[in-house]
Amino acid sequence: MDPSDTPTAERLAALYPLLGAIEPALRADVLHHEAQRASVPAGTVLFEQGTPCRGFPMVLSGSVKVARGSPGGRSIELYRVTPGELCVVSTSCLFGHVPIAAHGQATEDTELVLLTPSGFERWSANAEFRRFVFGIFADRLADLMALTEAVAFQRLDQRLAHALLGHGRELRLTHQALADELGTVREIVTRLLKRFERDGWVRLGRERIEIVDGHALRVHAAGAPSDPGH
Numbered sequence: 228m229d230p231s232d233t234p235t236a237e238r239l240a241a242l243y244p245l246l247g248a249i250e251p252a253l254r255a256d257v258l259h260h261e262a263q264r265a266s267v268p269a270g271t272v273l274f275e276q277g278t279p280c281r282g283f284p285m286v287l288s289g290s291v292k293v294a295r296g297s298p299g300g301r302s303i304e305l306y307r308v309t310p311g312e313l314c315v316v317s318t319s320c321l322f323g324h325v326p327i328a329a330h331g332q333a334t335e336d337t338e339l340v341l342l343t344p345s346g347f348e349r350w351s352a353n354a355e356f357r358r359f360v361f362g363i364f365a366d367r368l369a370d371l372m373a374l375t376e377a378v379a380f381q382r383l384d385q386r387l388a389h390a391l392l393g394h395g396r397e398l399r400l401t402h403q404a405l406a407d408e409l410g411t412v413r414e415i416v417t418r419l420l421k422r423f424e425r426d427g428w429v430r431l432g433r434e435r436i437e438i439v440d441g442h443a444l445r446v447h448a449a450g451a452p453s454d455p456g457h
């Protein structure tokens with residue numbers, strides 16, 4: 228699929244307005260000769276830790292989870308790349324000419340445009356594009372510092388409570404997926420979830436977690452006692 232076709236180029240421009248700052252001929256030339264559009268199913272590993280970076284991904288739809296560790300084993304999620312966002316791990320790899328420091332996996336059916344390393348380098352000559360990329364770097368760095376603090380200083384039960392929030396009233400995922408996200412093992416997550424269920428905060432089903440008391444989870448995630456009796 229050609230990412231320079233009009234519908235794809237218009238979708239990219241809507242999601243990544245900074246591309247308007249790149250000279251039109253250069254933008255079109257890179258999209259036509261140094262980019263490819265791909266559609267991948269959920270679970271596809273897009274890049275692996277320790278390998279050379281194949282290019283610069285821009286997400287059109289779906290989501291990519293970026294994590295440290297093995298895609299099929301224990302890992303800890305660093306961040307997710309959604310439409311209009313950039314992958315700073317891929318970017319740092321391309322700027323530094325070093326192997327990629329994490330793995331990326333589609334969490335749902337995902338469409339993306341992948342620039343070649345040389346195409347990314349050509350666009351990076353534009354000052355507006357560079358400023359946007361480094362601005363995203365600053366935001367992601369703040370997120371990663373918060374994650375480091377949580378891993379170092381926060382109890383696992385608080386981190387689990389935080390992971391359950393912000394996804395609506397019902398989460399469709401396995402205990403193993405939560406364990407992978409938190410960098411722990413399934414048995415510990417299951418034990419904590421059962422404790423949350425006894426406390427009346429969640430209701431557990433098959434690959435389903437219903438949030439019953441979001442306020443109690445938020446209080447617990449913040450490190451405050453949610454109930455004097457606990």
